Amino acid sequence: MTTSELSLFKAAFLQSWNAIVITDADASQGYGVVFANPAFCTMTGYSFEELRGRPLKMLQGPDTDPMVIADLRTCLQQERYFEGTTYNYRKDGSSYVVHWNISPVRDENGKLTHFVSVQQDISEFVRVARDNQLLARALDATSDPVVVTDAHAHITFVNSAFSRVTGYPVTEVMGKTPAMLRSGQHDEAFYANLRKTLTAGKDFRATFINRRRDGSIYHAEQSISPVMDEKGRITHFVSVTKDISDRVEKEQGLIHDASHDTLTDLYNRRFGEQVLSSSFRQARALGGVISLILCDIDHFKQVNDRFGHPTGDRVIVNVAKALRHTVRGRDAVIRWGGEEFLVLLDDCPAEPGQQLAERMRARVEALQDEEVGRITLSLGLATLAADDTLEQLIERADTALYAAKQAGRNRVSVAP
Structure with missing residues (x-):
């Protein structure tokens, strides 16, 4: 390998966005750190001097998954590739979620000499995923029907209340549009006003007369809001509905009785x-x-x-x-x-x-x-x-x- 090639590899190692660490292959000493790039040091909070020669077991803590670590040890002992995700701990004691892979490194004779690991701190991705899961569970738990569509009005999410009120199972509505609920009791001007309002980025609120899967009619107070990205472009629409059929029926009954x-x-x-x-x-x-x-x-x-x-x-x-x-x-x-x-x-x-x-x-x-x-x-x-x-x-x-x-x-x- 030429000097210029070595310089290129060194620059790639040091400047990589991913955290990279190289350990020796000595199991008896816990696979001590040989090299660590700046990204790895930033992720862990340790300087390279503090990491040099020490086993990466020092990053483990109470929430580190023992099954993942057991799988890691097996792969290292068998000198094969490993990939996993678990909690690690920084120098200051704070935890982070790491996804990493480890590859064995052999010399020209095929003898194992080192392991190289490429790692990513995916804590933010995990947090967002958990927040999304929590939001989905919260929306599913609410008693009012919730519908989320993409910018083209195709349904991407409905909660259990939607299925209960409309009679449509979740699997039957995904990818379709809320037009499936139309009862024919609103004129085109009503829907034109809806589209105009939402396209302008404003909320649309009205009482809808909708039709269930079995053909029966129900009245719903509905609020539809556009969701925008950081550039102000509409990406989704969120609709929250309250079934007011009982109230409307009582009101109509009172009106009928009075007239x-x-x-x-x-x-x-x-x-x-x-x-x-x-x-x-x-x-x-x-x-x-x-x-x-x-x-x-x-x-x-x-x-x-x-x-x-x-x-x-x-x-x-x-x-x-x-x-x-x-x-x-x-x-x-x-x-x-x-x-x-x-x-x-x-x-x-x-x-x-x-x-x-x-x-x-x-x-x-x-x-x-x-x-x-x-x-x-x-x-x-x-x-x-x-x-x-x-x-x-x-x-x-x-x-x-x-x-x-x-x-x-x-x-x-x-x-x-």
Whole structure:
């Protein structure tokens, strides 16, 4: 080997980022240190003078893995390659995690003369790995669903709560996108706002209506946050969700109870008046037309007097069902009084309104109560006129209803 080559090897040894130490091959003396580069001295806290001739057993301590050391001794005795990881201790007593390998060095005759070891302090890597494991365990232990995606919205992590709430096992969602949870109850503008907000590096918070694996719907308060690297580039998104289905169901139940009649499940009068007012304002603003049908069960007082109130309630319920099943989907049926109903026909002129009223009359007439027998209905129809107030429109329908009763009941009367 030339002088220049020796100089190169020396420079490489001394300047190597990895810690390198060379020991002799004398097992009886514990394989004393022959050379150690500056990186090794920095890692251990010992100067080369303090290391020279001493066995590296001096770096072992309470947390050094005895099984790793036993494997090391076997490899040295058998003059073969070794690789391992354990705790070592610096001169100041502090510990560090070292990953190292040892190779036997032989002379030109094949005789073992030394061992060379290349080592790395991987304490920081181990700490980060343990922190990540702790974080993963913590996220998995939380009761709220957590989802982590990459920058392209592909799922890289979900916790157990996610599987419990959505019904999707972890193995089934990895690599997919949260779009699999879409219920179809949000419009595209909702998702466009989500993408715009996250792309701008801002948090997005909203109540999502999602779909579980079994097809059922659930409501979730969801917060999605972008995660950025040191250069400000988005690398991941983290979503934390709270299932609020029970709360939403209770709220919807309260809203339903406040707006619907207990007996018939039709709109009650108080909420019905709000629906009427809103429809009237819209018709006036847009030049639309609405019709009202005010109807009353014929001779209902006699039903109550003869058969009792439970039978009367049953008749009211059956008439309510008949009305609801006859009107169009956009129409509103309101229980206006005891046996009186008001039907709001949206975007409906007089002629089709009269036809619909007649179908309602016929459907009720076809009802046969087990005690009462035939049930009939009188109906008054009024269509919004140019100078009508809402009160006048209702009054005109009421006048038409009175006219139907006066004309013999079980008929439709149309207000002029």
